[in-house]
Amino acid sequence: MLKEIRAPVVIINFKTYVEGTGKNAIKLAEDAERTSIETGVCFAVAPQYVDIPLIASKVDVPVFAQHIDPITPGSYTGHVLPEAVKEAGAIGTLINHSERRLKLADIDAAVARARQVGLMSLVCTNNTPVSVSAAALKPDMIAVEPPELIGTGISVSKAKPEVVTGTVDSVRKVNKEVIILCGAGITDGEDVAAALKLGTEGVLVASGIVKAKDPYKVMLEFAQAILRTK
Amino acid sequence: MLKEIRAPVVIINFKTYVEGTGKNAIKLAEDAERTSIETGVCFAVAPQYVDIPLIASKVDVPVFAQHIDPITPGSYTGHVLPEAVKEAGAIGTLINHSERRLKLADIDAAVARARQVGLMSLVCTNNTPVSVSAAALKPDMIAVEPPELIGTGISVSKAKPEVVTGTVDSVRKVNKEVIILCGAGITDGEDVAAALKLGTEGVLVASGIVKAKDPYKVMLEFAQAILRTK
Amino acid sequence: MLKEIRAPVVIINFKTYVEGTGKNAIKLAEDAERTSIETGVCFAVAPQYVDIPLIASKVDVPVFAQHIDPITPGSYTGHVLPEAVKEAGAIGTLINHSERRLKLADIDAAVARARQVGLMSLVCTNNTPVSVSAAALKPDMIAVEPPELIGTGISVSKAKPEVVTGTVDSVRKVNKEVIILCGAGITDGEDVAAALKLGTEGVLVASGIVKAKDPYKVMLEFAQAILRTK
Amino acid sequence: MLKEIRAPVVIINFKTYVEGTGKNAIKLAEDAERTSIETGVCFAVAPQYVDIPLIASKVDVPVFAQHIDPITPGSYTGHVLPEAVKEAGAIGTLINHSERRLKLADIDAAVARARQVGLMSLVCTNNTPVSVSAAALKPDMIAVEPPELIGTGISVSKAKPEVVTGTVDSVRKVNKEVIILCGAGITDGEDVAAALKLGTEGVLVASGIVKAKDPYKVMLEFAQAILRTK
Numbered sequence: 001m002l003k004e005i006r007a008p009v010v011i012i013n014f015k016t017y018v019e020g021t022g023k024n025a026i027k028l029a030e031d032a033e034r035t036s037i038e039t040g041v042c043f044a045v046a047p048q049y050v051d052i053p054l055i056a057s058k059v060d061v062p063v064f065a066q067h068i069d070p071i072t073p074g075s076y077t078g079h080v081l082p083e084a085v086k087e088a089g090a091i092g093t094l095i096n097h098s099e100r101r102l103k104l105a106d107i108d109a110a111v112a113r114a115r116q117v118g119l120m121s122l123v124c125t126n127n128t129p130v131s132v133s134a135a136a137l138k139p140d141m142i143a144v145e146p147p148e149l150i151g152t153g154i155s156v157s158k159a160k161p162e163v164v165t166g167t168v169d170s171v172r173k174v175n176k177e178v179i180i181l182c183g184a185g186i187t188d189g190e191d192v193a194a195a196l197k198l199g200t201e202g203v204l205v206a207s208g209i210v211k212a213k214d215p216y217k218v219m220l221e222f223a224q225a226i227l228r229t230k
Numbered sequence: 231m232l233k234e235i236r237a238p239v240v241i242i243n244f245k246t247y248v249e250g251t252g253k254n255a256i257k258l259a260e261d262a263e264r265t266s267i268e269t270g271v272c273f274a275v276a277p278q279y280v281d282i283p284l285i286a287s288k289v290d291v292p293v294f295a296q297h298i299d300p301i302t303p304g305s306y307t308g309h310v311l312p313e314a315v316k317e318a319g320a321i322g323t324l325i326n327h328s329e330r331r332l333k334l335a336d337i338d339a340a341v342a343r344a345r346q347v348g349l350m351s352l353v354c355t356n357n358t359p360v361s362v363s364a365a366a367l368k369p370d371m372i373a374v375e376p377p378e379l380i381g382t383g384i385s386v387s388k389a390k391p392e393v394v395t396g397t398v399d400s401v402r403k404v405n406k407e408v409i410i411l412c413g414a415g416i417t418d419g420e421d422v423a424a425a426l427k428l429g430t431e432g433v434l435v436a437s438g439i440v441k442a443k444d445p446y447k448v449m450l451e452f453a454q455a456i457l458r459t460k
Numbered sequence: 461m462l463k464e465i466r467a468p469v470v471i472i473n474f475k476t477y478v479e480g481t482g483k484n485a486i487k488l489a490e491d492a493e494r495t496s497i498e499t500g501v502c503f504a505v506a507p508q509y510v511d512i513p514l515i516a517s518k519v520d521v522p523v524f525a526q527h528i529d530p531i532t533p534g535s536y537t538g539h540v541l542p543e544a545v546k547e548a549g550a551i552g553t554l555i556n557h558s559e560r561r562l563k564l565a566d567i568d569a570a571v572a573r574a575r576q577v578g579l580m581s582l583v584c585t586n587n588t589p590v591s592v593s594a595a596a597l598k599p600d601m602i603a604v605e606p607p608e609l610i611g612t613g614i615s616v617s618k619a620k621p622e623v624v625t626g627t628v629d630s631v632r633k634v635n636k637e638v639i640i641l642c643g644a645g646i647t648d649g650e651d652v653a654a655a656l657k658l659g660t661e662g663v664l665v666a667s668g669i670v671k672a673k674d675p676y677k678v679m680l681e682f683a684q685a686i687l688r689t690k
Numbered sequence: 691m692l693k694e695i696r697a698p699v700v701i702i703n704f705k706t707y708v709e710g711t712g713k714n715a716i717k718l719a720e721d722a723e724r725t726s727i728e729t730g731v732c733f734a735v736a737p738q739y740v741d742i743p744l745i746a747s748k749v750d751v752p753v754f755a756q757h758i759d760p761i762t763p764g765s766y767t768g769h770v771l772p773e774a775v776k777e778a779g780a781i782g783t784l785i786n787h788s789e790r791r792l793k794l795a796d797i798d799a800a801v802a803r804a805r806q807v808g809l810m811s812l813v814c815t816n817n818t819p820v821s822v823s824a825a826a827l828k829p830d831m832i833a834v835e836p837p838e839l840i841g842t843g844i845s846v847s848k849a850k851p852e853v854v855t856g857t858v859d860s861v862r863k864v865n866k867e868v869i870i871l872c873g874a875g876i877t878d879g880e881d882v883a884a885a886l887k888l889g890t891e892g893v894l895v896a897s898g899i900v901k902a903k904d905p906y907k908v909m910l911e912f913a914q915a916i917l918r919t920k
Contacts, residue, residue, distance in 0.1 A: 075329060547711065
């Protein structure tokens, strides 16, 4: 039951941080599970490919891949097959993260493939026009993240609120269903609360949690901010 | 002990074939383990990223990744971190497969990163000059595979023996240590025997085994051809 | 005056065909100019980069680049600077052709850069959802081209009319101004007439004209079809 | 006659600098021609694609493209056809510049295509192993440029002499004929003299000349350093 996405949601991208690799990845996922159980707020995790199966089998938390390739089974050595990610236990996938940008036609195809194999699709975008463009492809979720703020600790919800509200307004004109998140620089409860007040249904976060001294404590703070704001 | 590479070797690339994904991947790896035990010939497997951990922990067979990115831990969402692949249990990695070609500077960096984290590096190449070029970067192994023969069932060792002997001769002038394999179209014991007679120390094979009706039977045939030829 | 785009329009992509390179490119551009003068129908040409300056200075025809990079002046060796293309005499540029696909964020940036330097932007797309997605970025023109028909001689307007009408309908819901073309397999006047009847304002064509025995004759046929259909 | 490369040589990469675009590119090429005539030292220029034809027809200086694609004539919209670059008047091309890195197999193919159409090939590299690797492909020239020094004004020949001498020594073991240049941070005559003393036959330079207040004056200084060092 904890494996489903219920908005508002916090999605934690482990990137290729040491703190989010192997045994550390499992510990982080367990922290997310614990926070979910204690607060009722939905936390999902996006570990590296090789860490998906163990987390998915051992921890009661929704697992996203960080990327899938828009391929069907076949001769694609070194690529990420949506079916394989699904069988490994993921329930969704990031697509087009700023560190793994895709061609437009490939985003379209990846969203379609995710849908076919039963993975939720979360397309990352960098500004308002690109968010509208991505929303036209009918993914389940989008996350707008100004690349210049990623990893800075300066949160999009406080430094560029107009990007968030502009995205929410413009996307809603063409797509009523898509879940809209924001990301970049999210580090504390205030950033999360600000994101929700601007009209999003959650945040995509990486270093703010993964590289925190006490990730569980930050998750708890995020959850409490969400509970206060709802 | 079975986890080490001992030439002559057969490396099985599972690509993103259905027959090489998830449960099927484990079954194939077990077939490889069984053939190794029964014949003493070294078989290694290169499954998809998400299938590495389970195979590495359950099956006594050397596991290769199909690709690594030339990165260090950090902000590389969707990329393949060498450290993560190693911690998941792989002992080596393919680099620059024809379906996942890399920039020259990135091959150099990937070989260096593999060495740093203790992964064997196997660089794939498409012809003799590129093989010499790759050998200059001092990987542990190279595999020459004319792309036009990959997946055809027409084996490089029989259709283009001059590519194999030319590569062995030219590479040996600049690099005495590198293990030289060949691949593309390898489907039966004769192809394997021919490859060894041309001076290689093994083969890189994909559909010839993975998509065979009875993969174990083909592995056994490969092993017997190797034992006859040594 | 002939250098402006007036819909309905025929845009001829010279690709990297021998028949559209160097002296041949100038001859083709002169044929387009002559057809424009004789019929009043607007023909534009998209030659290779190195052929832009001579065509733009010698021939009275609107010239498009085949691609621009989303860059500003700086350290981008080997890239295509929008300002340089403009100074060379182009009035517009293709973006995201199926043979030169771009990342979504780069299409957005390339359209913006084209606007800044005064180049018309024509974004190529492969299906209806991607056309809507591209139209959200507010380019001047889009051209929907099912990749599986490009170069086949089987025209999109006759083989896949639903892709064309679906694109026109869906794009008009989010963008009233963008000029909509179609392409792929356009070879005779009937294909062009069909394209206009389906709601487009012209065609993007390559081999149908460039590789024709008598390109001028085919251009004339296209022009007459347009005049009959208007 | 001035259109031939005679070592020692200075090759000026105009990148996509404003100061090296359009009319400015012609002025720079004329400065190079003038310096060549006055000093007898060979200067070549690498302008943007669209600036090749006018420079090649008006100025008596060897012209290089900044990049070619490893393609034959055909359906490659937006790519750079070697034949087109040649017909436009270039006599050579950079390949694999650090700002336009290529896959290993594509470097091999681009060098081969350059040879076929009669263009000199100059492959850029980033360190000693990659230089040896590139030299194995038998280009006419290589230029080693540590990327971390490009554009800094700190010259490779003074800051990293061991990279230059290491490259010269290692490359000579596998390839006696290739002309070896170095680049990155070259800004004055001393840097050029140091490069020659380390065993190179010239330099690849960009901002040091293109963005200089008086490019002609810097070219003259380079020429005099070469004449003193020979």
